[in-house]
Amino acid sequence: MAITYEPIATTTLSSAAASVTFSTISGAYTDLVLVCNIAQAASNNSLRIRYNSDTGSNYSFTNLSGDGSTASSGRDSNLTSGLVANTSGSTSLELVVIAHIQNYSNATTYKTHIGRGNRAASATDATVGLWRSTAAITTIDLAMGSTFPSNNFASGSTFTLYGIKAA
Amino acid sequence: MNILGIIASSKLAAAGDFESIATVTVGSGGASDVTFSSIPATYSHLQIRGMAKDSNSTTQQLRFQINTDTGNNYAYHQLYGTGSSVSAGAAASQALISNAYAVALNNVTSVFGVSIIDILDYANTNKYKTVRSLHGTDVNGTDGYVGITSGLWQSTSAITSIKFYLTGGANFAQYSTFALYGIKGA
Numbered sequence: 001m002a003i004t005y006e007p008i009a010t011t012t013l014s015s016a017a018a019s020v021t022f023s024t025i026s027g028a029y030t031d032l033v034l035v036c037n038i039a040q041a042a043s044n045n046s047l048r049i050r051y052n053s054d055t056g057s058n059y060s061f062t063n064l065s066g067d068g069s070t071a072s073s074g075r076d077s078n079l080t081s082g083l084v085a086n087t088s089g090s091t092s093l094e095l096v097v098i099a100h101i102q103n104y105s106n107a108t109t110y111k112t113h114i115g116r117g118n119r120a121a122s123a124t125d126a127t128v129g130l131w132r133s134t135a136a137i138t139t140i141d142l143a144m145g146s147t148f149p150s151n152n153f154a155s156g157s158t159f160t161l162y163g164i165k166a167a
Numbered sequence: 168m169n170i171l172g173i174i175a176s177s178k179l180a181a182a183g184d185f186e187s188i189a190t191v192t193v194g195s196g197g198a199s200d201v202t203f204s205s206i207p208a209t210y211s212h213l214q215i216r217g218m219a220k221d222s223n224s225t226t227q228q229l230r231f232q233i234n235t236d237t238g239n240n241y242a243y244h245q246l247y248g249t250g251s252s253v254s255a256g257a258a259a260s261q262a263l264i265s266n267a268y269a270v271a272l273n274n275v276t277s278v279f280g281v282s283i284i285d286i287l288d289y290a291n292t293n294k295y296k297t298v299r300s301l302h303g304t305d306v307n308g309t310d311g312y313v314g315i316t317s318g319l320w321q322s323t324s325a326i327t328s329i330k331f332y333l334t335g336g337a338n339f340a341q342y343s344t345f346a347l348y349g350i351k352g353a
Contacts, residue, residue: 004186004187005184030190030346060306060308061311062312062313065248071246071248072248073249074250075249076308077307102218103344108277109342110278112218114281114283114303116301126301126314126315128311130278130307164348165187
């Protein structure tokens, strides 16, 4: 039986880093799944994403979050990087993110990612993000901060990219 | 840190743990529904990964029925955000499970809504079937929605078919895609 869901690449940071890049992503899969366990060097920031090194104002998002007392929803548009999850909170290894990028290699549609950010100590959220490009995704850059990047990932953060093949 | 190229991992999942069962991509003429039938009972769980667009320019909801059951045997709860507000809803004794706005409007160029739906113990004949999903659409500030849904089908029958369709008699637009996967237990 052919493997349908497999790891493409993974990394564990041995020291703080401003960004993590998955490059030369093949078009052999249907969907991508990004799994991160993140520590950050400063609090009150966000996990950001860029595709194919695009720094243009081509990203937007809508999210939903709850912090234990308040539920809220936000949206922003024409950004220079996408939002994967909000990550305000401590600098411990507490943020777990699973994000899905569907039909990432088709050259017809804009690309939408959707995922969940989980911070047991502070909040939980769901985010859907749009990259307004029909290009196949071949590179993913991840960073922390309201800008790209403005904080480091701390040592010990892990990142794995999986591929899923449809029939 | 740059991860150069594709790094093969030594931790590959065992072959066949997560298998592709079937995929439907809507053609140029659109489609009134997308149906998976003759689903084998050889897995523990199912996952459907959808990307959908509406043929109309008015907001429609993605819905699905199981085993062609059109009776009022479904219920669901939803929590969702629109970018400015948060809402929760529920419905009992329904003829469908709503996945709400997991579909983009036809007049929004190149944007598709997405959904990931998990159906646990779908072939178990001793319990009702519970569904969970994560779904959303973002349209660069002009529209946006993200939500989670739990759904119940009050039947102990094994699930053998799933039909997706849209409210308002709308069709799925070209390139809408639904992929069905089976997840095996130990």
